[in-house]
Amino acid sequence: MQILVADDDKEIVELLSIYIKNEGYDVIKAYDGKEALSKIITNPDIDLLILDIMMPKMDGLEVVRELRKDSQIPIIMLTAKTTDMDKIQGLITGADDYVTKPFNPLEIMARVKSLLRRTNMQVQTDIPDLLEIGPLIIKKDSHEVETDQGVKIQLTALEFGILYLLASHPNRVFSAEEIFERVWQQESLVSAKTVMVHVSHLRDKIEEATNGEKVIQTVWGVGYKIEG
Numbered sequence: 001m002q003i004l005v006a007d008d009d010k011e012i013v014e015l016l017s018i019y020i021k022n023e024g025y026d027v028i029k030a031y032d033g034k035e036a037l038s039k040i041i042t043n044p045d046i047d048l049l050i051l052d053i054m055m056p057k058m059d060g061l062e063v064v065r066e067l068r069k070d071s072q073i074p075i076i077m078l079t080a081k082t083t084d085m086d087k088i089q090g091l092i093t094g095a096d097d098y099v100t101k102p103f104n105p106l107e108i109m110a111r112v113k114s115l116l117r118r119t120n121m122q123v124q125t126d127i128p129d130l131l132e133i134g135p136l137i138i139k140k141d142s143h144e145v146e147t148d149q150g151v152k153i154q155l156t157a158l159e160f161g162i163l164y165l166l167a168s169h170p171n172r173v174f175s176a177e178e179i180f181e182r183v184w185q186q187e188s189l190v191s192a193k194t195v196m197v198h199v200s201h202l203r204d205k206i207e208e209a210t211n212g213e214k215v216i217q218t219v220w221g222v223g224y225k226i227e228g
Helices: 010-022 033-042 060-067 084-093 105-120 157-167 176-184 192-209
Strands: 002-006 026-030 046-052 075-079 097-100 130-133 136-139 144-147 216-219 223-226
Touching: 002 010, 002 033, 010 026, 010 105, 026 033, 033 046, 033 060, 046 060, 046 105, 060 075, 060 084, 075 084, 075 105, 084 192, 097 105, 105 157, 105 176, 130 157, 136 157, 157 176, 157 192, 157 223, 176 192, 176 223, 192 216
Parallel strands: 002 026, 002 046, 046 075, 075 097
Antiparallel strands: 130 136, 136 144, 216 223
């Protein structure tokens, strides 16, 4: 597997490269946003991107926005900004996860392995390959979603995971903590805002494709569900 590390701080790139190689992955390096975007466009075999927000030529958020036009590559953002809104902005843009600087490289590698595992994960065999719920057709193996009118919906790995979890258990309410533990495959150690942002982004995409249909329901004070 190939992992692209993009940061204008060369020491960070080299440090992460050591840990990534130790886990058996190949490393591709970039030192500004435009270089990172160019390398991903020209190398479709890159499996994951670790991307700094503050970079010259093109910042990380702009890189994510460009990639999300036609790519669902898993993205982990690196940020020196510590406010919730800065982190949420990265997620709204389309990143899958974030780590705040200064960071422990072992934490980043744990996030990398979790995200790659989730992206490549085969869901339970007792759930059908194709789910039809409301106006949506959800394909398990190919991670494709489209409306019953044939409109395709481009989702990130996390957005697909949330949608598939809710759609495969219609009428069941999942708390933000449950969603995080099942989809992120980690203990819920983060604010519920992380899940809220991904659900909000997922809703926006579904409503845009379905002319405003409210597929995901919020049960206030409890969590989220899709009615079957």
